[in-house]
Amino acid sequence: MRVLIAPDKFAGTLTAVQAAEAIARGWGRRSPDDELDLAPMSDGGPGFVDVLHAALGGDLHAVTVAGPHGSPTPATLLVVDDVAYVESAQACGLHLTHGEGVETATSLGVGELVAAAVDAGARRIVVGLGGSGTNDAGAGLLAALGATSDVALDAGPLALAELTTLDLAPARALVAGTRIVVASDVDSPLAGLFGATKTFGPQKGLPEDRLAAVDGLLEDFAAVADRRLALAKGAGAAGGLGYALMLLGGERRPGIGLVSDAVGLAERARAADVVLTGEGAFDFSSRSGKVPYGVAETAAEALRPCVALAGRVLVGSREMRALGVEAAYSMVELVGEERALGQPAEALADLAERVARTWSRE
Structure with missing residues (x-):
């Protein structure tokens, strides 16, 4: 049998x-x-890189990136031919925040992983989303790739309160010519009743009385960046990392489908x-x-x-x-x-x- x-x-x-x-x-x-x-399988969350390495082989690149609160954090990049696989949870996972400080937690390290993939010569970068401890709309990721603003993009959603300008051109130039795939099991938009904050904020340690305020910060960020794209399925994945990657031209695919095809x-x-x-x-x-x-x-x-x-x-x-x-x-x-x-x-x-x-x- x-x-x-x-x-x-x-x-x-x-x-x-x-x-x-x-x-x-x-x-x-x-x-x-x-x-x-x-x-062994994954939907894009923790274990994404290990599962794909077991199935596809390839080369593992050890990288040190910024954790959700700035501490140096080890992570691993998988490169198979000209495709790089990135696991966002390695850089900003819930296990790194222990459910605390979500309003100041950043996705900067995920952007550093994407930058490392570009440096490795990847023509396609697949970013697995899931298990994140951040809720910054991916602002930290964008900062790591060169985006600029009149506020700090790498200090969590709380730092976005006074944002009025956002220049994505440097980040888009860095990944130009590279196809980005967003591997996620989450259909949520960025903000609103079914968005990143109100759906997943509580499990990341965000108090009930702060949900509306933090959700409003993400809505304000989208108003400056791209309000239409904020409504896309998967924009709210991993605290808005899906949205940031879509701003860079990322194409969303269900994580389980992508892994199923790979194995x-x-x-x-x-x-x-x-x-x-x-x-x-x-x-x-x-x-x-x-x-x-x-x-x-x-x-x-x-x-x-x-x-x-x-x-x-x-x-x-x-x-x-x-x-x-x-x-x-x-x-x-x-x-x-x-x-x-x-x-x-x-x-x-x-x-x-x-x-x-x-x-x-x-």
């Missing part, structure tokens, strides 16, 4: 690569003769008898461009069943079917929360072994 293993990261505990290996280890204990095909997921699903996916919390928000939904869609097109393994399963059978998943299994239900969090790889392997009892033909 052939089994395709295509999980996302289990946020805070396992990378996608580690999750795939743990599932394979557990499944193999129960069904050692099954053929296991590991295809040849459709062909690998057709060669499998069952497809396994997973993430830390499997809930109905998984439908919004998340890995399990994207993998399930690919499995359905290949007429193969898709099974999810997760830290927690927060949907019922009806919602599960709507997501295209035949069955979902929870680590917490099997081994308890303490072990699921304290020994995630072992717990996931145990869960995979249990799932194999039902889904393997052995």
